[in-house]
Amino acid sequence: MIAIAGRRFMSTLELFGMNDLTLTILNPDLPRHERCDAQANRERILSAAAQLFAAQGVSAVNMADISKAAKVGQGTLYRRFANKGELCLALMDHQMATFQAQVLAQLGRMTQDHTAKLAQLQWFLDALIHFNEMHTPLLCEASQSIYFAPGTRPAPYIWQHMTVMGLLRGAVATNEIAPDQDLPMLADAILAPLQPAVFRLLRDGNGYTPERISATLQGLVGRLRKNGTLPTW
Amino acid sequence: MIAIAGRRFMSTLELFGMNDLTLTILNPDLPRHERCDAQANRERILSAAAQLFAAQGVSAVNMADISKAAKVGQGTLYRRFANKGELCLALMDHQMATFQAQVLAQLGRMTQDHTAKLAQLQWFLDALIHFNEMHTPLLCEASQSIYFAPGTRPAPYIWQHMTVMGLLRGAVATNEIAPDQDLPMLADAILAPLQPAVFRLLRDGNGYTPERISATLQGLVGRLRKNGTLPTW
DNA sequence: TTGACAAACGGACACCTGTCCACTAAAATG
DNA sequence: CATTTTAGTGGACAGGTGTCCGTTTGTCAA
Known part of the structure; x- marks a missing residue:
């Protein structure tokens, strides 16, 4: 038993x-x-x-x-480890925690410096891209073999989503972006290109550099701001 | 013969x-x-x-x-059929061709009506979402098991990318969006949430409806326009 | 028609993933 | 310390994918 x-x-x-x-x-x-x-x-x-x-x-x-x-x-x-993906995730556990801590610290600093929320979001996306870049093979394996029950998602993604959501909410609060938006879905749309499998496709299939990916995503985020001007960051 | x-x-x-x-x-x-x-x-x-x-x-x-x-x-x-995914793609071949033809026809019509290019793009994304919605299981199986040599991508995606690129270029030509953008990467970013695996995650994992996904993507596309006003479409 | 040859056939097999379960041993209990 | 409980162990095995290769068969040319 x-x-x-x-x-x-x-x-x-x-x-x-x-x-x-x-x-x-x-x-x-x-x-x-x-x-x-x-x-x-x-x-x-x-x-x-x-x-x-x-x-x-x-x-x-x-x-x-x-x-x-x-x-x-x-x-x-x-x-x-129920499968190879789970094992891969476990291998990254430490680095993941470190990364999360660094992000948290940096965002805290930026907030203290009164950096705009959208600029913080842009920084976060750039950091995430570089993290993905470093761990592509493990991340791909993990995202491939882990099973998601409907309504559930892998923890790394939940964390990313929460972070983006928090920054978007902050941007609404500071009046940087319009309030009448579907923030959860927007966060997912922004993060979609960073899903490991998609990211690899962009890198290896299309040959984009991380910088290029980062620049485009930051452009998209910059355009969220109310007046539609280009980001100053 | x-x-x-x-x-x-x-x-x-x-x-x-x-x-x-x-x-x-x-x-x-x-x-x-x-x-x-x-x-x-x-x-x-x-x-x-x-x-x-x-x-x-x-x-x-x-x-x-x-x-x-x-x-x-x-x-x-x-x-x-080298694998199940290939077989799935073959099963969709006819419907894929039909869909492409319909898209082509509709875009032609819209162009004749002088519909803005960004509005055409918004229509296209909506259509694509509904196509994904109808064929999620086959598309997921296909995208999972097909191997991509570096520098290569699956034909459906190539076609989607070409279409989006064409519309974005058109939008540059009609002065709807700024010209100094990385259009290829931008197209990929817009299409990322429609990758079969990601789409399924949004639907089943997050419970978003196709309409919700469509609305957010259209919002993003609308914000591409130069003056940053909301789309009229 | 017939012969030759490449294309196509089909099933055995190699390889992997993940499960099952009879057995072992750590830890809790008295 | 003896006993009981229960987590942990390891290897056999079931199920699936994709390959290999000896045999068959369509097709073309003579």
Whole structure:
């Protein structure tokens, strides 16, 4: 029986790329407990995967390879990470948290400096583009293999969306943009080109540079402002 | 002769959703020949697939099922369609061609009526959204399994991009929008939310209606106009 | 017609992903 | 410490994709 109960749930969250911080915030009280052998295995798996990915590229490595390299059964591997995408997300967890912290700090600074909200949004998009640029293979793998129940979305995307929404709301408050807009959908539209698969298509399929992508998105955001003038930023 | 000639190559193109018109234009002269037994098999496969998809849903049907239902070996199936996505695209070929023709006709009409180019673009995006809406499962399957060589993109997307580009150029010519913009990238940014996978995320993951998506995109396009006023359309 | 050859055929097979389940061992309990 | 509970383990296996290759068959030319 039973056994796996709580574990299954946790992995569902981890699958969404939540780091402990986020997890704690969004789910203050959850089934705990990961046995120490389990934790050791988790770490062996992560480091084996990191090595293999670095050596052969993300797409050339399969789950069996990883379980062999980590000296762990397949069942164990899949118990910790339901699929390759989840594993990739876990590998980025730390860098994701760092990135989020930096963004938060910078936006705070800009607000203190009275930087316009739209300009903050433009900065954020640029930062996000560079983050995507650095982690394209892992992000693509993750976005490909993770299953989304209707009404649910992966945590990284939720965070991005929340951030953009917050800035747009701020821009409404400061009278930078018109208030009668569908802000949630607008945020999704702005973020669409940064979905990993689309981003890769733009980069590799179309040959656009990150700068070019960034410039166009910033142009679009600049045009949101009420008077329609070009952004000064 | 011939009839089916050049079929093999054609299938490579069809994989990209090209109809005969497009094909002819882009590839006036190509290796010919598809044997008549091959053509018969192709049709048996397509109709078997259509039936199975209708009965059980696209994702519930696998290639082995299709080959069995079509009374064809697996090898034959894969010779005709390298993967499920290619097959899906082939199933939409006719409707895709029809849609393209209708779009072309309507845009021609609008141009004759001196409708503004940006308004034409807004109409086009709306039409595209409804096309996506009708074919989401097939489009998603197709976009998932087709491999893109760097520098290449699937034909449906090429056509969409060309259309948007043409309208944007027109809008520059009629002085509706500023000329100093990165039109190719802008077109991609506008189309990004309509990539099948992203579109499905917006619909199912976020619960947006097609109308809501359409309204926001049209808002974005409206803001491209030089003076920044709201669109009259 | 007939012979030759490329195209087409079909099913066995290699490879991967993800699940299942009988067994093991960590941790909680008394 | 002994016992019970339950998370954790690992490998066999089911299911699906796509490839390979020996055999068959349409087509063309003589």
